[in-house]
Structure formats: structure tokens, C-alpha cells
Amino acid sequence: MSSLLDVSQSLSRFDPATGTIGDAPQVKRYLADLRGCFRDTEAYERALTHDNPLVYTVAAVEPAVGEGDLHYGLGVIYPGLVGDEYFLTKGHLHAWRAAAELYIGIAGEGVMLLEDEATEETHLVPLQPNSAVYVPGHTAHRTVNTGVVPLTYLGVYPARAGHEYDVIAERNFRSVVIQRDGKPLMIRRN
Ligand code: PAN
Ligand code: ZN
Numbered sequence: 001m002s003s004l005l006d007v008s009q010s011l012s013r014f015d016p017a018t019g020t021i022g023d024a025p026q027v028k029r030y031l032a033d034l035r036g037c038f039r040d041t042e043a044y045e046r047a048l049t050h051d052n053p054l055v056y057t058v059a060a061v062e063p064a065v066g067e068g069d070l071h072y073g074l075g076v077i078y079p080g081l082v083g084d085e086y087f088l089t090k091g092h093l094h095a096w097r098a099a100a101e102l103y104i105g106i107a108g109e110g111v112m113l114l115e116d117e118a119t120e121e122t123h124l125v126p127l128q129p130n131s132a133v134y135v136p137g138h139t140a141h142r143t144v145n146t147g148v149v150p151l152t153y154l155g156v157y158p159a160r161a162g163h164e165y166d167v168i169a170e171r172n173f174r175s176v177v178i179q180r181d182g183k184p185l186m187i188r189r190n
Helices: 041-050 166-171
Strands: 025-032 055-063 072-079 103-107 110-116 121-127 132-135 139-145 151-158 174-178 183-188
Touching: 072 139, 103 139, 110 132, 110 174, 121 132, 121 174, 121 183, 139 151, 139 166
Parallel strands: none
Antiparallel strands: 025 055, 055 072, 072 151, 103 132, 103 151, 110 121, 110 139, 174 183
16 A cells, blocks of 8 residues: 655745745735725725735645645735734635634734634734644634734645635624734724
């Protein structure tokens, strides 16, 4: 019987400085890609008239999609603000709602917004080096850089998880993370 272990697939090296994992595809999200995410739409449009900065990148290793397989991605969110709201990811639910995910902080300071899909209850969880955040199934998740250097992290999820952005784009997260007196504060969106 042949071995299931393909060593060439077992080791990957990632570069936190560039946000790349070998030659795995890397998605880049610019400010213009994040329309509708920020609370202060005027500040968003004003910022876009000046510049369209890179907000975050994700390099994903997504080989097989068999039962039991895992995928993972290296995320880098750059520091910045739109109005008083920190740079953030689009956020999503997993298409397979039961799929959980483990986030592992590598560098920088940030938080995760975790929102239960059914109750819309939101939790703010710190994402930092040497710590892991468990995102249960049925939970919308968005990552926010609350620091002054890039926030770098790894997310590990079932290969079958899939990403669903439309539900979030339509209803958005109920809470936002703003800078108040130099510190992050979670408030209701409206
Ligand atoms: C992460 C995210 C990454 C970027 O790898 O994909 O943080 O966020 P968006 O996908 O919301 O743009 C993950 O949660 N994967 O499931
Ligand atoms: Zn996810």
C-alpha cells in the first residue's frame, strides 16, 4: 500500500514580511474593494479620492478538497484608519456553516469580531503573537488591525469550509471597532 504522506506537500515556508507562502496564490484587497464595510461612508469615499491603499493580503494553500483535508491562509492587514475605524477584512461565514477555523497570531496587534449568525451577538477577541483564536462554526468572522504595524496571522480551516461573502455584504456586522482615545473600542454599528 502506498503512503498517504506526500512530503513535498507537507512542508511550506511562509514569509511574514511579504505575506506569501511559497508560490501559493495571493489575493490583494485594496480600499476600493471594501465598499460597504466601513461605518463612516463619507470618510470612506473621501479617503478613496486621495488614494487606494492596499488594506490586506491573503495567501492560501488549498490543495485537495477531500473529506478531512485542511486548508490554510496567511493574512497580512496593514495599519490604517477610515474615519475612526481600523483597517479590516471583508469578513465572511463559511459556506459549510459547521466549519470552524483556528487563527494563530504571528505579528502585530489586532482583534477578531466574531458574530453568531443566529443571535447576531458579537464578541471581540484579541489576535496577537503566541495566541490562537478558535472561531466556531456558524460564526461570521472579521479581522481588524488595531496596531501600528502589519497584523500577520495564519488561519486553518477545513478544506470543505468555503467562503460566503454575500450574506455579510448585505447585512454587515452588527458591531464595529473604532479608535477611541488611542484604543480600540467595539460599538454597535448604528
Ligand atoms: C481567512 C480569511 C482572511 C481574509 O483566511 O480569508 O482573513 O478575510 P476575508 O476572507 O474575509 O477577506 C479565513 O477566515 N478563511 O476561512
Ligand atoms: Zn474563515
